[in-house]
Amino acid sequence: MKYNFDEIIDRSGTDALKQEALLPRWGRDDLIPLWVADMDFATPPFIMETLQKRCQHPILGYTNKPDSYYTAIINWVKKRYSWDIERSLISFTPGIVAGLAFAIKCFTSPGDKVLVMPPVYHPFFLVTKNEDREVIFCPLILKDRQYHIDFERFEEQVKNCKVFILCNPHNPGGRVWSAEELKRIASICAKNKVLVFSDEIHADLTFPPYHHTPFATVSEEAANNSLIFMSPSKAFNMAGLASSFCIIKNDSLRRIFKKFTDGSDLAEGHIFAFRSVEAAYNYGEEWLSQVLEYLQENINYTDRYLKEKMPRIKAIIPQASYLIFLDCRELHLSPKTLVDFFVDKAHLALNDGSMFGKEGEGFMRINIACPRIILTKALRQLEKAYHNTFE
């Protein structure tokens, strides 16, 4: 491999959330942090060099979005997802969660219903509730260690909703939805006049042989009835740059969204936002394929380790991204004692599954985007705690 993902990088002194929030959140800082979704690998050199080059200039003034920024996005989605888009369809958003919050404000009113499929990335329902919209939960079905959509329930529940927030691919659980599944969602939503916000932040981290399908590409009705949120932030480990974008095919939806973001000056971006996205998409293919290989190995390793040493904890193997949902229900612990077990006995900071909705109770989410030696240390700590507690 050209890139070294085994390198251990000390993040202290960089205000890294993963590290700095240990004490306030868990009351101790001697935990291996395997929670918030960024990677402990170096951000790719071609992105760092771009930022460093810009910093060499002595003036940090207002910044234009260069043509090359749009071209990089257009080329990336065409090459990877066979999706033809034009520049005018792209709107900058300062992060995907911010973009979703703007869209909720634009397209719904207080009291409106918004559907989500738990267990799901918690800001989907937190942002919605925060705007006084009602959240409708349509839980996924866990079968044979994979999540599936309960289409019958979805069709029934979505009828009275204004919006469905789709996580494509899904977090946690890592399901890459097939074109057929997305087509079915599109048809149900179009029939019931439910707008779809598709969060595709994990798309570029899809593992072969799975293939990511942008929601808007599955049918004409999907294209005309959706907002697609994308960003290189997860795949290229640049989440701190808060640079993402929304692709909206439908003219009138796009006009409403742009009026809101431009009117409140929310889409200006910042000096590091555009060239970094461009660098990721223009030069990132080789790095991405290598990081995916490393991540897949970490996933396989974790799965093997659990099967051999801790069979009552079962990994839900992600088809995309580096977050593994661990099914710990066979430990028969309450949500609080499960977290205490991971923190006080194993000395690990993971995400408590219940934060993704009550369907996540009994689960923990581990972030395996770290050097293998750290992952091994974490799994050994877990194994020791497991044997001391359960055997």
Ligand SMILES: Cc1ncc(COP(=O)(O)O)c(C=O)c1O
């Ligand atoms: C599905 C999903 N959407 C959005 C985000 C966060 O995106 P941003 O930092 O751009 O708001 C995450 C981060 O983990 C995520 O998993």
